[in-house]
Amino acid sequence: MSNTATAGSxxxxxxxxxDERLFHGxxxxxxxxxxxxxxxxxxxxSLPVVIGLIVIWAVFQILNPAFLSADxxxxxxxxxxxxxxxxxxxxxVLLLGEIDLSVGSxxxxxxxxxxxxxxxxxxxxxxxVVAAVLAGTVAGIVYGLLFTRFGVPSFVITLAGLLGFLGxxxxxxGPNSSINIPFSTWLVTxxxxxxxxxxxxxxxxxxxxxxxFWSDWxxxxxxxxxxxxxxxxxxxxxxxxxxxxxLGVSVWYLATDRGVxxxxxxxxxxxxxxxxxxxxxxxxxAVFAVGGSVEAARRxxxxxxxxxxxxxxxCSTFAALGGLLAAxxxxxxxxxxxxxxxxxxxxAAAVIGGTSLFGGRxxxxxxLLGILVIQSISSGLTLLNLDASIRFMITGAVLLLAVxxxxxxxxxxxxxGQA
Amino acid sequence: MTMDPAVAEPEPATRQPVLSLRGISxxxxxxxxxxxxxLDVHAGEVVAIVGDNGAGKSTLVKILAGVYSHDTGSVSFxxxxxxxxxxxxxxxxxxxxxxxDLALCDNLDVVSNLFLGREITKGTLxxxxxxxxxxxxxxxxxxxxPSVRIAVASLSGGQRQTVAIARSLIGEPRIVILxxxxxxxxxxxxxxxxxxxxxxxxxxxxxxxxxxxxxxVQAVADRVVVLRxxxxxxxxxxxxxSYEEIISAITGATDNVVTRRAxxxxxxxxxx
Numbered sequence: 001m002s003n004t005a006t007a008g009s010x011x012x013x014x015x016x017x018x019d020e021r022l023f024h025g026x027x028x029x030x031x032x033x034x035x036x037x038x039x040x041x042x043x044x045x046s047l048p049v050v051i052g053l054i055v056i057w058a059v060f061q062i063l064n065p066a067f068l069s070a071d072x073x074x075x076x077x078x079x080x081x082x083x084x085x086x087x088x089x090x091x092x093v094l095l096l097g098e099i100d101l102s103v104g105s106x107x108x109x110x111x112x113x114x115x116x117x118x119x120x121x122x123x124x125x126x127x128x129v130v131a132a133v134l135a136g137t138v139a140g141i142v143y144g145l146l147f148t149r150f151g152v153p154s155f156v157i158t159l160a161g162l163l164g165f166l167g168x169x170x171x172x173x174g175p176n177s178s179i180n181i182p183f184s185t186w187l188v189t190x191x192x193x194x195x196x197x198x199x200x201x202x203x204x205x206x207x208x209x210x211x212x213f214w215s216d217w218x219x220x221x222x223x224x225x226x227x228x229x230x231x232x233x234x235x236x237x238x239x240x241x242x243x244x245x246x247l248g249v250s251v252w253y254l255a256t257d258r259g260v261x262x263x264x265x266x267x268x269x270x271x272x273x274x275x276x277x278x279x280x281x282x283x284x285x286a287v288f289a290v291g292g293s294v295e296a297a298r299r300x301x302x303x304x305x306x307x308x309x310x311x312x313x314x315c316s317t318f319a320a321l322g323g324l325l326a327a328x329x330x331x332x333x334x335x336x337x338x339x340x341x342x343x344x345x346x347x348a349a350a351v352i353g354g355t356s357l358f359g360g361r362x363x364x365x366x367x368l369l370g371i372l373v374i375q376s377i378s379s380g381l382t383l384l385n386l387d388a389s390i391r392f393m394i395t396g397a398v399l400l401l402a403v404x405x406x407x408x409x410x411x412x413x414x415x416x417g418q419a
Numbered sequence: 420m421t422m423d424p425a426v427a428e429p430e431p432a433t434r435q436p437v438l439s440l441r442g443i444s445x446x447x448x449x450x451x452x453x454x455x456x457x458l459d460v461h462a463g464e465v466v467a468i469v470g471d472n473g474a475g476k477s478t479l480v481k482i483l484a485g486v487y488s489h490d491t492g493s494v495s496f497x498x499x500x501x502x503x504x505x506x507x508x509x510x511x512x513x514x515x516x517x518x519x520d521l522a523l524c525d526n527l528d529v530v531s532n533l534f535l536g537r538e539i540t541k542g543t544l545x546x547x548x549x550x551x552x553x554x555x556x557x558x559x560x561x562x563x564x565p566s567v568r569i570a571v572a573s574l575s576g577g578q579r580q581t582v583a584i585a586r587s588l589i590g591e592p593r594i595v596i597l598x599x600x601x602x603x604x605x606x607x608x609x610x611x612x613x614x615x616x617x618x619x620x621x622x623x624x625x626x627x628x629x630x631x632x633x634x635x636v637q638a639v640a641d642r643v644v645v646l647r648x649x650x651x652x653x654x655x656x657x658x659x660x661s662y663e664e665i666i667s668a669i670t671g672a673t674d675n676v677v678t679r680r681a682x683x684x685x686x687x688x689x690x691x
Contacts, residue, residue: 016554016567219547226547228554280543285527289535292524299522300536301507360526413572 014229031235046354048405049369052398056373060380067380070257076372076379077260078191081267082107082326084371086346087353088274089318091367092311094350095278095291097359098147098154100315102161103346106139107323108338109165112172114187114324115179115333125185129324136320137313139165144309154312162343170335178334181327191328194262198255204265205247213240263325267368270318274364287311291360322346341392348395349374352402358410373398435498436461437625438483438514438594443492445478452478453649456492460594460625465616467628467640467657471669474646476629480598483627484516485509496593515587516596521579523586525572529553529564532571533586556585560618563611577608584615588624595619596627601635613639633662647671 039047060067086103093100114132117123123131139161146157173179181188196204213236220230254260278284286307289297298304326342327333351357352373353366377398381391436459443456453475460466470476481487483494485506494501496512503509509516523532530546530553539545539552553567562581564574571582580600587595597616601609609632616639619626630636636643637657645653645668653668666672 016550222547223550226551228547228550282538282540282544285531285535285538285544288527289524289531292526293522295520296522296524297535299506299518301510302536360524 014227017229028232028234028238030232046363046365046369049352049354049366049373049402052352052401053369053373053376056376056380060376060383064380064383067383070253072379072383074254074257074259074261076375077254077264078329079375079379080368080371081191081261081263082322082329083342083345083349083374084267084322084367085270085325086319086322086342087349087367087371088270088364089315089322090346090350091353091355091362091364092274092287092318093154093315094355094357095287095359095362096308096311097291098308098311099347099357100143100154100158100161100312100319101343101347102139102158102165103315103319103322104338104343105162105165105169106136106316106319106338107326107342108336109139109169109172110135110320110323111327111333111337112169114327115176115181116172116174118181118185119179125187129187132324133317133320136316136318136323139320140313140316141309143316144312147312148305148308166339169338173333173335178332180332183331185328187324187328188331191263191325192331195259196262196265198251198259201251201255201260202248204260205244205251208247209240209244212243213237216240263329267325270321271364271368278364283307283310288360293360319346341395344399345371345374345395348399348402351406352399354406356406356410357403358406370402434461437497439495439498441493441495443479443482443489443494445475445482445487445489451649453482453489455650456646457651458644460627462593462625463620463623464642465620465626465628465640467630467636467643468646469630469633469636469643469665469669470646470652473648474669475649476646477598478649479646480516480596480627480629483509483514483594483596484518485514510590510592513591513593514596515590515592515594517580517583517587517598517600519598519602521583523571523579523583526570528570529567529574529582532582533567533589535586537589553585556588557581559622560585560588560615562615575608576604577611580604580608580612581615584612584619588619592624594625594627596629598629599631600628601630601632609635633665636665637662645669 057068066072086107089103090100110132113135114128117128117131118125143154143157143161146152147154183189183192216231216236216239220233220236223230251260278287286297286302289300289302290304290307294304297307323338327337349370350362350366351370353362353368353370355362355366355370374395377395378391381394438458438460440456440458443453443458444451445453456475456479458466458468458479468476468479478487482489483503485503485508488504494503501512503512503514524535527535530549533553533556534549539548541548550567557564557567560581562578562585564578564581571579574582584595584597584600600612600616604612613635616626616628620639620641628636628640640657643653643655643657643660643665644651645655645665647669648671652671653665655665655668
């Protein structure tokens with residue numbers, strides 16, 4: 001198989017492969033070679049985090065054989081969902097090159113709204129959930145308007161929000177230091193006890209693999225129709241089969257314990273949805289454009305302010321949603337909901353997952369990968385009976401490492417002319 | 420007006436200019452940046468605007484791009500009087516401006532940059548259609564971009580300029596304004612951009628080229644309009660003018676007693 005464009009005359013090649021300076025490979029070897037070339041030039045993508053995750057899992061498994069037990073992994077997946085959901089919002093603001101430091105407080109506020117409306121005002125549970133999520137949406141609208149009208153840096157606005165919404169959370173809670181949400185509420189059942197039956201989980205895995213193949217195949221067909229190069233069938237098949245095997249084995253292994261948690265599936269579906277919106281819609285393209293160069297986006301006719309507001313609203317809404325999931329999983333709401341390390345874990349997850357702090361680079365998947373790393377560390381250290389103090393220090397070190405990798409790969413891209 | 424009818428043979432009167440400015444003035448506070456500027460651009464013509472720093476070139480470009488409004492004077496497009504109130508209005512008229520800083524998103528690939536803000540969608544983004552059109556556009560311009568799926572950051576200066584110019588063509592403009600397209604480019608890349616400008620002329624577009632580089636101007640422009648201290652100071656057909664004449668118009672060496680006498684005599688002769 002040739003990996004340079006020596007084969008075939010220019011005329012019979014696809015429209016996008018006619019330049020002789022292009023490297024292009026065919027089939028599986030070509031795909032592997034182009035991947036290696038991308039990594040060498042600093043386009044690491046999610047490679048560091050995947051390697052990191054494998055290392056972390058291996059180390060903890062050696063230190064404590066219970067780490068990779070089905071029971072622990074099921075817990076791990078459930079722990080990921082709440083902060084992971086918050087982290088999706090962080091990915092969005094980071095893509096714009098902005099930051100939201102208040103997601104913890106907003107998630108706490110939404111939990112408090114849920115607790116009070118549900119148990120003290122006796123609202124319908126659906127209404128209470130909607131009110132709690134809307135609390136986050138309103139916070140996002142306020143941020144978006146402050147940012148676009150007054151041009152205050154998002155860092156400062158959300159720092160103010162961190163304090164302000166924490167205060168609002170305490171005010172909503174009133175004299176109650178903590179409110180228990182009844183176990184009979186569907187939200188709590190959903191978060192604690194709802195697991196996919198194995199057949200449904202296997203079906204979902206199959207749907208994911210077939211969906212991947214179907215979308216690849218359709219793209220390939222459209223590209224061929226447009227006279228462009230189309231990926232090879234073997235690469236598409238291998239990709240989907242690998243995904244099917246990976247998902248199938250995970251489902252089988254988790255099913256030896258309680259199975260795949262509904263809350264985790266919900267979180268993954270949110271990631272898939274956001275990934276779709278970011279990569280396949282005009283809105284997503286505009287988000288990346290604004291993150292790359294605000295001025296260029298503005299001159300291209302993109303309504304930059306609308307993009308900022310929509311992203312701040314989405315971020316705070318995801319924070320509120322994450323707060324609900326956390327409250328439902330603990331079946332209680334209190335002054336410490338959304339406190340301590342929620343904020344930093346959510347931000348760290350997005351960065352560790354590979355979304356650049358400098359804007360314009362990243363993907364919704366980094367929320368999933370990053371939160372897996374953080375929760376793995378947290379869970380592993382808990383299994384080793386290590387104190388919270390050590391846990392904070394190690395998580396901090398991992399975050400630092402992720403930021404260093406981000407900076408280094410940015411520098412490498414610059415030296416390879418791809419900054 | 421210091422238009423010199425002896426050298427500036429106007430285009431045949433039967434051809435109507437696409438864009439025509441008459442008596443454009445613009446002041447910033449106490450400074451009169453532009454005074455009574457006239458400018459015509461025909462289809463398929465490259466008009467170079469030259470002048471020293473502070474001559475008013477950028478101000479003129481920004482008026483055409485809709486960034487500034489002019490104080491007095493009139494703009495007509497296809498013979499119809501128009502007003503250019505905003506960048507969007509300028510674009511809608513069919514004036515595409517490529518500013519010196521190009522305004523590309525480095526993190527996006529060539530296709531995304533070309534169609535930024537004008538994406539083709541079929542429910543979702545129609546990447547294939549956009550990629551196909553990108554290739555056909557770049558081929559028409561004979562542009563040498565290796566791949567349209569690489570980030571713009573990894574392109575050379577000339578290629579970035581090419582992408583910026585190609586992007587301006589997506590909206591099917593009639594007039595393209597290029598602000599210093601060859602500044603900071605190497606020899607080969609400059610040649611690439613000059614080829615591109617000729618390609619634009621072949622497509623029947625009116626091109627306004629702002630440049631400091633006389634070699635470039637003489638290589639591609641059909642007409643040179645000289646601005647000096649915010650006024651028209653010469654309008655030459657490139658084949659009829661020497662480098663020295665343009666330079667003296669730019670520096671004001673022609674604007675003295677001798678030339679004014681010659682001008683007066685010319686006017687007399689024309690009148691009789």
